[in-house]
Amino acid sequence: MPHSKAITRALLLIAISLYTAFSAGPFAWTAMLSFRTTSEISKAPYAWPETFRWQKYVEAWTGSNYDTYFVNSMVITVLAVLVTTVVGAMAAHCLARYRFRGNRLIYFIIFSTIIFPPQITIIALFQTLVDYGLYNSRVGLILVYVSVQLPLTVFLLEGFFARLPQDLFDAARMDGYSDAEIFWKITVPIGMPAIVTTVILNTVHIWNEFLYAVVLISDESKRTLPLGIQKFMGDQLEDIGMIATGMMIAVIPIVIVYAIFSEKLIQGMTAGAVK
Amino acid sequence: MAVVKLNGLSKRYAATAAPAVDNADLTIEDGEFMVFLGPSGCGKSTTLRMIAGLESITGGELTIDGARMNEVPAKDRDIAMVFQSYALYPHMTVFENLAFGLRRRGFDKAEIEQRVTKAAATLGLSEYLDRKPHALSGGQRQRVALGRAIVRNPKVFLLDEPLSNLDAALRVSTRAELIRQHRQLGTTMIYVTHDQIEAMTMGTRICIMNGGRIVQVGKPLEVYENPADTFVARFLGSPGMNLVPSTVIRSGGGYAVKFGGTDLVIPMPDITDDDVILGIRPEDISEDASEGSVSFQGNVDTVEPLGADTLLLFRVAEHDAVLTARVDRSFQAFPGQSVTLHINSPGIRLFDSRTKAALMRTEPEDA
Numbered sequence: 001m002p003h004s005k006a007i008t009r010a011l012l013l014i015a016i017s018l019y020t021a022f023s024a025g026p027f028a029w030t031a032m033l034s035f036r037t038t039s040e041i042s043k044a045p046y047a048w049p050e051t052f053r054w055q056k057y058v059e060a061w062t063g064s065n066y067d068t069y070f071v072n073s074m075v076i077t078v079l080a081v082l083v084t085t086v087v088g089a090m091a092a093h094c095l096a097r098y099r100f101r102g103n104r105l106i107y108f109i110i111f112s113t114i115i116f117p118p119q120i121t122i123i124a125l126f127q128t129l130v131d132y133g134l135y136n137s138r139v140g141l142i143l144v145y146v147s148v149q150l151p152l153t154v155f156l157l158e159g160f161f162a163r164l165p166q167d168l169f170d171a172a173r174m175d176g177y178s179d180a181e182i183f184w185k186i187t188v189p190i191g192m193p194a195i196v197t198t199v200i201l202n203t204v205h206i207w208n209e210f211l212y213a214v215v216l217i218s219d220e221s222k223r224t225l226p227l228g229i230q231k232f233m234g235d236q237l238e239d240i241g242m243i244a245t246g247m248m249i250a251v252i253p254i255v256i257v258y259a260i261f262s263e264k265l266i267q268g269m270t271a272g273a274v275k
Numbered sequence: 276m277a278v279v280k281l282n283g284l285s286k287r288y289a290a291t292a293a294p295a296v297d298n299a300d301l302t303i304e305d306g307e308f309m310v311f312l313g314p315s316g317c318g319k320s321t322t323l324r325m326i327a328g329l330e331s332i333t334g335g336e337l338t339i340d341g342a343r344m345n346e347v348p349a350k351d352r353d354i355a356m357v358f359q360s361y362a363l364y365p366h367m368t369v370f371e372n373l374a375f376g377l378r379r380r381g382f383d384k385a386e387i388e389q390r391v392t393k394a395a396a397t398l399g400l401s402e403y404l405d406r407k408p409h410a411l412s413g414g415q416r417q418r419v420a421l422g423r424a425i426v427r428n429p430k431v432f433l434l435d436e437p438l439s440n441l442d443a444a445l446r447v448s449t450r451a452e453l454i455r456q457h458r459q460l461g462t463t464m465i466y467v468t469h470d471q472i473e474a475m476t477m478g479t480r481i482c483i484m485n486g487g488r489i490v491q492v493g494k495p496l497e498v499y500e501n502p503a504d505t506f507v508a509r510f511l512g513s514p515g516m517n518l519v520p521s522t523v524i525r526s527g528g529g530y531a532v533k534f535g536g537t538d539l540v541i542p543m544p545d546i547t548d549d550d551v552i553l554g555i556r557p558e559d560i561s562e563d564a565s566e567g568s569v570s571f572q573g574n575v576d577t578v579e580p581l582g583a584d585t586l587l588l589f590r591v592a593e594h595d596a597v598l599t600a601r602v603d604r605s606f607q608a609f610p611g612q613s614v615t616l617h618i619n620s621p622g623i624r625l626f627d628s629r630t631k632a633a634l635m636r637t638e639p640e641d642a
């Protein structure tokens with residue numbers, strides 16, 4: 001049946017192409033807009049850039065505090081992801097490896113916090129941060145991000161770690177290693193595909209996060225990129241071209257992170273094959 | 276130099292559950308190759324893991340060379356273990372797998388290098404040192420697992436069914452390799468298996484377990500010839516010992532037991548109970564008469580030629596179970612045929628019908 005096979009293949013290709021256009025199209029369009037001026041755009045919204053106006057990137061960066069936002073985003077994301085990963089992996093390791101009273105109860109409580117939408121907790125969170133003097137501080141925002149991202153991280157890693165054979169850990173104990181050393185020398189390297197997966201998910205999420213940032217930060221000098229883009233919209237509502245440039249600057253680091261780690265990410269998603 | 280001693284060692288996984296290991300008493304001498312043998316779930320692995328320090332001890336005491344070990348963590352017991360699943364670290368090369376335990380114990384680089392190279396050479400692993408475990412065959416992985424224990428030169432080796440994932444041919448050669456290693460190293464080894472051929476061929480002594488209890492300990496052949504109870508009698512040997520309920524007849528000063536319409540006269544100590552269980556190994560029943568043998572009539576049920584010899588399944592009068600005899604491979608018979616068979620009377624064993632314990636044993640062995 002070579003004929004029907006070809007048809008199936010063609011249908012599949014069409015479906016995939018449509019999906020790709022749907023998801024990548026807006027991104028490509030914004031990328032094009034970022035090289036054009038607003039007047040060029042209003043004449044022909046979908047046209048290919050006649051001249052690539054790289055200097056728009058320089059303008060956006062220098063003219064609108066982007067350097068500050070970018071550094072803030074970078075510092076907050078890196079630190080929050082680092083803490084989330086280390087604490088989350090340790091918690092997942094404990095929940096997956098040790099039999100103790102209340103193990104499943106703790107697991108359930110951690111996991112159940114996933115279902116609350118951020119809007120529900122934000123007022124209480126705001127008040128708590130004010131009480132502890134952490135309102136309008138980058139440390140406060142990092143702590144919030146860590147606690148928000150932790151449940152999903154623990155959930156994903158616990159699922160992966162629990163499938164590692166217990167004998168590996170027993171063998172390491174017989175080889176003389178302490179519990180902490182076993183975590184670093186066995187769980188972490190073997191669980192790397194899963195850990196990388198959570199690193200990417202958390203990085204993307206925190207980098208793009210808007211709601212907590214807008215509520216918990218008020219100083220211009222402490223704002224992150226998503227707030228910066230918003231400010232753009234408020235100040236220069238007409239300037240579509242500049243907004244596109246600002247968005248591209250915000251998105252590029254994520255694309256780079258993803259490109260570097262995507263292979264590991266796929267490994268992590270198809271994981272469980274540790275024999 | 277290491278004597279491992281179990282004093283009433285017990286393990287309960289949950290306070291309410293039946294103990295997985297129940298009051299085990301055993302002394303494993305220095306340099307001995309002790310085999311734990313028993314059916315699945317009888318507590319062999321649990322006992323081994325308590326000795327290793329991987330499982331907490333909930334009752335009794337464990338000592339190594341006289342020192343109490345109950346509270347000593349696994350890493351300080353100087354014991355190496357080979358796991359059934361091999362448990363090789365998947366992210367390390369063979370070299371790193373072998374060196375992992377030495378690194379932690381602070382050996383310098385040259386010493387590690389030298390020990391690993393030596394162990395790899397004895398086990399034929401030299402050319403695989405740079406490979407990761409996933410790129411090795413089952414037999415090679417097994418040797419790496421063994422090597423990981425050997426390089427550490429521990430006081431005691433523990434092996435939990437290390438051959439059960441190998442194919443038959445490899446199992447035979449690895450068995451020989453293990454015996455050779457034990458002879459060379461002279462280290463105390465404790466070996467868990469449910470394969471009786473491994474137990475018989477490898478063990479200096481074997482320790483038979485059932486339902487969490489140690490049933491019998493002794494040299495393989497002694498245990499085979501003088502099983503402590505009907506469980507051991509059935510469990511050892513394939514097929515196991517024939518067991519037939521019978522009655523004792525007192526005639527004058529002697530005793531006899533009824534079997535298949537004949538009276539078997541046996542020398543034996545005082546018997547208080549008249550109901551006994553008669554045990555006869557299949558190889559003690561033959562188609563040829565020999566000196567001192569007693570003959571009886573059997574009714575052929577099935578003939579199973581195994582090649583080297585033949586199993587004859589038959590019935591006797593007044594008993595409804597099928598019994599087994601190991602006869603010469605030239606033996607031929609058809610189902611339903613009546614044949615005369617002969618029992619080699621020194622092979623007859625008696626068991627108490629109530630306690631199932633052996634009544635008469637030529638060389639009593641203390642468990």
Ligand SMILES: Nc1ncnc2c1ncn2[C@@H]1O[C@H](COP(=O)(O)OP(=O)(O)OP(=O)(O)O)[C@@H](O)[C@H]1O
Nearest residue numbers: 288289295313314315316317318319320321322469
């Ligand atoms: N972690 C555990 N929690 C509760 N019960 C357990 C646990 N591990 C083992 N057991 C029970 O303890 C008993 C002995 O188990 P063990 O693993 O020692 O058997 P074994 O003799 O090694 O059997 P096998 O030959 O199948 O490996 C079994 O009844 C088992 O169900």
Ligand SMILES: [Mg+2]
Nearest residue numbers: 319320321435
């Ligand atoms: Mg076992």
